[in-house]
Amino acid sequence: MKAERIARLLVIVLAIGLPALVVLARSAPGPIEIHGVMANEGGWTPGELTAKVGEPINLRLTSDDVVHGFAIGQSPWPSVEVMPGKWTTTTLVFDRPGKYTFYCTRWCGPNHWRMRGTIEVTGSDTVTVTETTPLFISLKRDLDAPHPSDVVPSEKPSAARGDALGVKSDLAADAYRTQSPAQVWRTLRERATTQALSDQQVWDLVAAAWRSNTTPARLAEGRQLYAANCAACHGETGRGDGVMATSLQKAAPSDMPGMLGHDTVKPIDFTNSQNLLGASSAILEGKIIRGGMGTGMPYWGPILTAPQIWALIDYLWMFQFDP
Ligand code: HEC
Ligand SMILES: [Cu+2]
Structure with missing residues (x-):
């Protein structure tokens, strides 16, 4: 029976x-x-x-x-x-x-x-955590907690400038996936090897570390996926000004300050360093898979494959870092 x-x-x-x-x-x-x-x-x-x-x-x-x-x-x-x-x-x-x-x-x-x-x-x-378990689940990250960064660079960090500094950044292997650029910046800032560098130069090192975790092919794939699936809301330039953005904003009630850590349901501006540099790839992965809780950010988990999602994440970081 x-x-x-x-x-x-x-x-x-x-x-x-x-x-x-x-x-x-x-x-x-x-x-x-x-x-x-x-x-x-x-x-x-x-x-x-x-x-x-x-x-x-x-x-x-x-x-x-x-x-x-x-x-x-x-x-x-x-x-x-x-x-x-x-x-x-x-x-x-x-x-x-x-x-x-x-x-x-x-x-x-x-x-x-x-x-x-x-x-x-x-x-x-x-649960047995396998290689394919999304990081936000295995790390138990709270996707709805705001993640502002209290340190920001004075200009867009450059991976090329970072490489040129010739400082070896022996970061933890999973730093790129599990930590925010702000956390990594702090780690590097405290190193004896960076004492002579300016804060901006340390940001350039962070950009170099982020770039070394991707490839031109992955970035090209991410760019394509972004144009096809994300630009309508987040905008071609990542500023959150895509053609669909205005209709989302209209739906946003004005009396919801701080909703889910964001002021409105305007699509996230990926060029805003205060917001993005405080997020980790694990958080971005989770948001892409799960979407926003009724904010208009669709869930992509059942649509995109894990490699596609990571290509997108690599690409999103390029709104902050100059490869
Ligand atoms: C229909 C409009 C829309 C589309 C299409 C869309 N988004 Fe979003 N997205 C939003 C809105 C609105 C938010 C802000 C609400 C939230 O964070 O839940 C958001 C938030 C996000 C965040 C959270 C960022 C943070 O700092 O917490 C990420 C990451 C993201 N989107 C990635 C993507 C990717 C990648 C795609 C394409 C595969 C995409 N979005 C497509 C509307 C959209
Ligand atoms: Cu309802």
Whole structure:
């Protein structure tokens, strides 16, 4: 009987190691009913759920007003639609304990971003971190924490100038992926070998380190992917002024200062060093895979391959560093 039931489940596993496994389960027993309404009217009811690692929980979702979306943070899993008057069924199996946030992915009103709930998952960690696990998951990075840098260069750092300084930067092998340029700048600034250099020259060393982690072929691939998928919002020049940017801004309510660490849902300006130099590649990777929580930044996890995403990340850094 059990085998028969399992056979009826359509199991979709995302190729890149999931903390949450979502199964479409029509016939699974004992679903939890969740109603969504705009946040000023109450948000999700119930808003707090519990689950155990490895034990499926079945959800039936409906909306009591407009169309909402339902997604779970810290997972690259795409959202499901929650329609008024209809039921959407979904089953979750967590493979890692922790407090997960679920949230609405549709711009349903000014308090849209407050439309959140939590799932407390207990049990022991069953995730085996593999080479293909996205870094933001294996490093447990919080994608929604603001990441401003308190140090910025006075002009665009140049990898060529950095190389010309002839200083050996024996950085940790994973510095490029896991640390922000600001962190690396601090590490290098404290070195005895850089004492004679200016702050700007140390930035040039950072640019050289970043460039040495990519190749012209990867940058060319990143440029192409960016033009095709990202420039419409983030702009050809990375300034966040693409043709779609104005329509996104209109949707942004004016009374949401500091939302998700950004003032509005204007697409991120990749040339803004205060913002970008405080981010690590791991954070950028996570944002590209997961997208913004209803901010208009699409999720690319199910669309782009991991090498494509890393080509894009390499390319994004070139808005800060002159190769
Ligand atoms: C429909 C418009 C749109 C498109 C297309 C789009 N973005 Fe975004 N993006 C946004 C918005 C809006 C934000 C700001 C909200 C947020 O951070 O969640 C953002 C934020 C980001 C961030 C977060 C930066 C930070 O400092 O936290 C990254 C990285 C990013 N986008 C990369 C990309 C890449 C790469 C592509 C193309 C594959 C892309 N975006 C396509 C709208 C878009
Ligand atoms: Cu909503």
